[in-house]
Amino acid sequence: MADVTERFLRYVAVDTQSEDEQEAFLSTEKQKNLGRMLKEELEALGVSDVRMDDYGYVYGCLPANTEKKVPAMGFISHMDTAPAASGANIHTQIVKNYDGGVIRLNEVSGETLDPKEYPELLNYTGQDLITTDGTTLLGADDKAGVAEIMSMVAYLQSHPEISHGKICVAFTPDEEVGRGADFFDVKGFGADVAYTVDGGALGELEYENFNAAGAKVTIHGISIHPGSARGAMKNAILIGMEFQSLLPVYENPACTDGYEGFFHLDSISGDVEETVMKYIIRDHDREKFEAKKELMKEAAEFLNKKYGKRTVEADIQDSYYNMKAKIEPHMELIEIASEAMKKLAIEPKVCPIRGGTDGARLSFMGLPCPNLCTGGHNFHGRYEYVPVQSMEKIVLLLLEIVQKFTEM
Template identity: 45%
Template sequence: MNFNSSLNFTVTERFLRYVTIDTQSDPSSVSFPSTEKQKDLSRLLVNELLAIGVSDAHIDEFGYVYATIPSNTNKQVPVICFCSHVDTAPDCSGKNVKPLVHKNYQGQDIVLPDDNTQVIKLTEHTDLKNQLGNDVITASGTTLLGADNKAGVAEIMDACYQLMNHPEIKHGDIRILFTPDEEVGHGVDHVDIAKLGAFAGYTMDGESAGNMENETFSADGARLTINGISAHPGFAKGKMESAIKIAGKIIAALPDSLSPEHTEDMEGFVHPVGMEGHVETATIDFIIRDFDAEKLKGHANVIRHTADAVLEQYPASSYTLTTSQQYRNMKGVLDENPQIVAYAMEAIDRTGLTAKLCSIRGGTDGSRLSFMGLPCPNIFAGEHAFHSKQEWVSVQDMQKAVETILHLCMIWEEKSYFNEDTIITCIRYAKQP
């Protein structure tokens, strides 16, 4: 089915509306969601879903939005879920976002008007070469845009609108899930998997058009606590061992080869993300990442061995290192259900794009959902330069993402069949002829 002539896309208008709502999450908060303002967008989404006829749309006490597009086929089709997160990253302001549409992009540098030092350059944003003639959306220069992940939210919402208005698009039950707090690592803490009741999920939270991601980092957090020796600074000679200075030396001594700024592709890293303290006690918080979960312990040992070496200079001081699991690479789960990824690749191809299977140097809600019983790869949303003032997305890439969702719904329906005596769902694995 060619959707270009039959769909009246609403994704752009939705996106431009959603990004003006401040939904920034807060990593220091102890509440859930971490900021109440995330619910402002969630409530709007519920109202819009109800307005297009999705009668069970609702927001729960934790700020999750659940909804169902009912099946319109006589086949028994596995339930699939589409998921995006409503929050934006704490790294850059999400308040008073002013989205700008740069129509018919022709390869020029895009100077953002509210801060002309913010320039989106083709030489630095190489995927812009695929946007010639397209309409590129940016922020104005003082905030992030929020394409991560409001592009995904808008795409799912437009797909819901199309499914409700085009009964010729055959599909089974489609579950919708919008989550808070993904950016601070808590996006699925309170998801009700039983309520979703889905066989497979898809996050719409990827980058370049055509990308399909079936692999994420495995992730741990680590905290190094340094116990120094305090003394009056006027009488400290030979006595004081400052935990702050020890912390600084440990960070400086970490190997560059294991830092984010020196790694790429399938390489893991150790990254100090925060430090606080005083002379007597200081803490350093790290994130540890690798595609191979077995390597995470070795990366933690790098921190330990570095601390050991530095502490040799401070015989009266000590440290403790604690690690905690954050999420794991979803590839192992997805490899057990190959049709989930294969159908999404086919859906991308049907839009006219060339599907490309990729790994994510990061994580998504799908990483954890996969280990909660909902295998969940990640499909492109068209978002670029995440968490920055130079974030951008194109109208045409978002429209292709909407088409991908619709084709994917159809493919799951096509791969199932109805028997006169019993309803049988046939999951035709891609590896079978």
């Protein structure tokens, strides 16, 4: 399984950062550079029906090599990296036989990975860690998943004695900006059920995710010279602060965990005349999710009564929903993955995703699709890392899942 590391390092060297708020799909054309690379590698491995469509999705399949009737399985990862931190000019390092101490990422800036700040590092004492140089993200989200799927495919192609049903693979663009399933060809993909390989630490197995929405709150103010502003100025910045104060103080990401939802003020910009606040709204419970959206509308209505009509506009758009309802009729997906983990001495950690995956939307598009771990930690930032041994074990996990489906 050593080739998974080589693949991962090759993939993270390609800048595939997506961009928010782009009307075009793809949000960045450079994502296709990795897509073309993966297409060529799949073709070289002898995979069937390999194609990259105009949207940048890459597909391929391994035909069944058994006469036994086995559900067609899918494995999916995304190619893009998050807009939150640079994905260009990534410089990696491999910390061999990690000793449990502070890892120096960058001699110039002094950036470090310190187990006092990231205590989960100590779980990997004696293992090999791939990190950044402290200036960019690493891209384990989700190029670790891409590398693991590709390594699984390569292994199956070189070991035809392993019986399996039809196996479909796909690599998607623009997942990090919430559009990874927009043009996914579910019918053409050809799978009955699937897994996204897009989770975190080894052992994570997820079939519940947030219901999600985005809100753009625009405050329209009136700017007047402050010397003569009494009774006439409407300061959009201050009204925006008042809007935020109407939301529950402790329902923000820094105060929530597990199944607790939140309002997250992601950005604020503007001046006295106009201020724009962008939020994400999350909750696992659909009723609580709807109540959160309603509370934002009520806050806008209250301020409009106070300051005048059309002072506050709250544009709220749903992004995706909790896939739990679509996975529960297919709990064999969770049972098989759990059994495969236990066979490999991996402790299954079935937990809710405090986020979303392509699988959430694909599940609502008719393709039940829970989420598997990739092994990565600290996604979307300069302190991201992934243990080599976790990636290698996840390749074995994917192979074990394939075999357990064949044994059904």
